[in-house]
Amino acid sequence: xxxxxxxxxxxxxxxxxxxxxxxxxxxxxxxxxxxxxxxxxxxxxxxxxxxxxxxxxxxxxxxxxxxxxxxxxxxxxxxxxxxxxxxxxxxxxxxxxxxxxxxxxxxxxxxxxxxxxxxxxxxxxxxxxxxxxxxxxxxxxxxxxxxxxxxxxxxxxxxxxxxxxxxxxxxxxxxxxxxxxxxxxxxxxxxxxxxxxxxxxxxxxxxxxxxxxxxxxxxxxxxxxxxxxxxxxxxxxxxxxxxxxxxxxxxxxxxxxxxxxxxxxxxxxxxxxxxxxxxxxxxxxxxxxxxxxxxxxxxxxxxxxx
Amino acid sequence: xxxxxxxxxxxxxxxxxxxxxxxxxxxxxxxxxxxxxxxxxxxxxxxxxxxxxxxxxxxxxxxxxxxxxxxxxxxxxxxxxxxxxxxxxxxxxxxxxxxxxxxxxxxxxxxxxxxxxxxxxxxxxxxxxxxxxxxxxxxxxxxxxxxxxxxxxxxxxxxxxxxxxxxxxxxxxxxxxxxxxxxxxxxxxxxxxxxxxxxxxxxxxxxxxxxxxxxxxxxxxxxxxxxxxxxxxxxxxxxxxxxxxxxxxxxxxxxxxxxxxxxxxxxxxxxxxxxxxxxxxxxxxxxxxxxxxxxxxxxxxxxxxx
Numbered sequence: 001x002x003x004x005x006x007x008x009x010x011x012x013x014x015x016x017x018x019x020x021x022x023x024x025x026x027x028x029x030x031x032x033x034x035x036x037x038x039x040x041x042x043x044x045x046x047x048x049x050x051x052x053x054x055x056x057x058x059x060x061x062x063x064x065x066x067x068x069x070x071x072x073x074x075x076x077x078x079x080x081x082x083x084x085x086x087x088x089x090x091x092x093x094x095x096x097x098x099x100x101x102x103x104x105x106x107x108x109x110x111x112x113x114x115x116x117x118x119x120x121x122x123x124x125x126x127x128x129x130x131x132x133x134x135x136x137x138x139x140x141x142x143x144x145x146x147x148x149x150x151x152x153x154x155x156x157x158x159x160x161x162x163x164x165x166x167x168x169x170x171x172x173x174x175x176x177x178x179x180x181x182x183x184x185x186x187x188x189x190x191x192x193x194x195x196x197x198x199x200x201x202x203x204x205x206x207x208x209x210x211x212x213x214x215x216x217x218x219x220x221x222x223x224x225x226x227x228x229x230x231x232x233x234x235x236x237x238x239x240x241x242x243x244x245x246x247x248x249x250x251x252x253x254x255x256x257x258x259x260x261x262x263x264x265x266x267x268x269x270x271x272x273x274x275x276x277x278x279x280x281x282x283x284x285x286x287x288x289x290x291x292x293x294x295x296x297x298x299x300x301x302x303x304x305x306x
Numbered sequence: 307x308x309x310x311x312x313x314x315x316x317x318x319x320x321x322x323x324x325x326x327x328x329x330x331x332x333x334x335x336x337x338x339x340x341x342x343x344x345x346x347x348x349x350x351x352x353x354x355x356x357x358x359x360x361x362x363x364x365x366x367x368x369x370x371x372x373x374x375x376x377x378x379x380x381x382x383x384x385x386x387x388x389x390x391x392x393x394x395x396x397x398x399x400x401x402x403x404x405x406x407x408x409x410x411x412x413x414x415x416x417x418x419x420x421x422x423x424x425x426x427x428x429x430x431x432x433x434x435x436x437x438x439x440x441x442x443x444x445x446x447x448x449x450x451x452x453x454x455x456x457x458x459x460x461x462x463x464x465x466x467x468x469x470x471x472x473x474x475x476x477x478x479x480x481x482x483x484x485x486x487x488x489x490x491x492x493x494x495x496x497x498x499x500x501x502x503x504x505x506x507x508x509x510x511x512x513x514x515x516x517x518x519x520x521x522x523x524x525x526x527x528x529x530x531x532x533x534x535x536x537x538x539x540x541x542x543x544x545x546x547x548x549x550x551x552x553x554x555x556x557x558x559x560x561x562x563x564x565x566x567x568x569x570x571x572x573x574x575x576x577x578x579x580x581x582x583x584x585x586x587x588x589x590x591x592x593x594x595x596x597x598x599x600x601x602x603x604x605x606x607x608x609x610x611x612x
Contacts, residue, residue: 216425216426
């Protein structure tokens with residue numbers, strides 16, 4: 001393989017993904033590992049990265065390494081302070097450049113974005129996917145929803161992130177599935193799509209009753225042997241339904257784009273269909289690569305001139 | 307100590323509590339252990355109980371042992387099938403009598419109560435506390451709220467459990483405190499009462515936004531160093547506030563009695579004060595003992611005649 005012209009990195013809480021990129025920003029090689037930033041110390045990041053890309057590195061000259069995600073959080077590789085919304089999704093000036101022992105690396109970590117109004121909120125990594133989306137949809141005015149552990153609803157206008165809101169929906173689902181009294185009654189590989197849709201609808205009509213609604217799955221399982229796939233559909237539908245009820249001002253009458261893993265994008269698309277929305281799905285990895293490419297272009301104009 | 311005339315047992319998921327009772331049902335001795343039914347097999351219950359009460363047992367003649375709680379659940383000592391609400395809280399006929407190897411024991415396990423309308427629901431143990439409450443408040447017509455891992459709101463009328471609803475509020479708080487991204491920002495020993503009250507109020511006014519509201523604590527902690535005691539108050543207030551919004555038909559314009567641990571009863575009383583309610587607190591252990599006493603009296607009339 002030819003040595004990459006630059007390297008893109010998405011360093012999340014649980015995963016590390018690295019792409020070796022050509023001069024015209026096509027992917028030459030990639031690595032996915034579970035070496036997320038969780039549990040790492042600042043001094044661990046450089047050797048872990050080197051270990052994954054050693055064979056890509058040229059003999060001389062620093063190669064640009066553009067990093068998005070949790071590596072820039074407090075307790076990560078080096079803190080890249082949040083930028084305040086409303087703002088453009090990316091900023092080369094406000095990135096940080098951790099010193100590396102290995103001179104073949106020129107690392108830049110992208111900042112996350114924060115907000116204090118209408119409510120305190122933060123994102124790290126999603127801004128890069130948004131930048132990727134905007135790079136191929138430059139005039140987009142509408143809503144991007146990024147389903148995940150912490151799902152984000154983001155209002156985009158004039159190329160800027162106007163405001164956003166985070167829901168811990170995915171994390172709640174994971175906690176309930178792994179640790180709660182519901183753990184024994186759920187099906188981990190299947191879910192009932194009809195039960196999911198009806199649960200979304202029920203939850204939207206009485207969105208406050210989440211903690212009671214999810215217990216009905218436990219009770220119905222004890223009393224009437226509720227099928228595990230239905231229990232999973234009900235739990236997932238209740239959590240996403242409550243989120244849709246709260247995010248109504250985002251999606252009502254707007255164009256909605258979904259960026260995420262296929263399985264989650266599918267669930268959110270089905271839930272949004274219940275309220276008459278027809279969101280447009282986008283591939284999360286593609287958006288990340290496009291966003292890192294847009295970031296590299298911003299840097300190159302300033303400091304990585306050949 | 308005199309040998310007890312009968313023995314009361316509250317065998318929950320995490321704890322086992324046993325009381326040695328006199329002929330006139332005062333407590334002669336008591337044992338509290340963490341030998342809850344979680345992780346026990348059916349054959350473990352008798353030896354564990356014996357081990358805790360060996361020195362109380364008479365040389366001859368079976369001693370009545372009245373058991374409430376999860377010991378009667380599927381996977382417990384012996385299944386005591388649910389009785390369907392509306393119904394009286396207790397039934398001697400529908401209890402089960404597991405065979406014991408030791409002839410000095412005459413065990414009766416009380417059934418739980420289920421409901422299929424307006425929603426599927428179950429309780430096990432709370433019905434005994436309710437029976438205890440009714441034994442000293444025979445004409446009570448109103449609402450009993452039993453805060454806990456799975457908080458119950460119960461409508462009582464004419465001595466019967468008319469209907470009830472369970473909220474997983476306590477379990478959600480525990481999961482979020484122990485395992486979630488919020489775990490590092492919470493204060494485990496203190497909470498800010500003003501933040502709690504304001505969070506209850508915010509949540510009641512927008513009850514659907516729970517998964518977003520609780521993330522604001524994480525975001526504000528990252529952006530503005532939110533005090534841990536405030537983060538705890540906000541999380542607790544949001545969860546209980548959402549519950550109050552959903553349980554409005556229970557408490558609005560009704561007499562509300564709170565039965566539970568002092569700390570939880572205090573939190574629910576403060577939350578109910580936000581909506582103008584002045585609930586009456588009752589001690590949970592006292593209600594359990596009164597309920598077991600009422601159950602023993604029902605049995606005695608039938609089968610434990612001296």
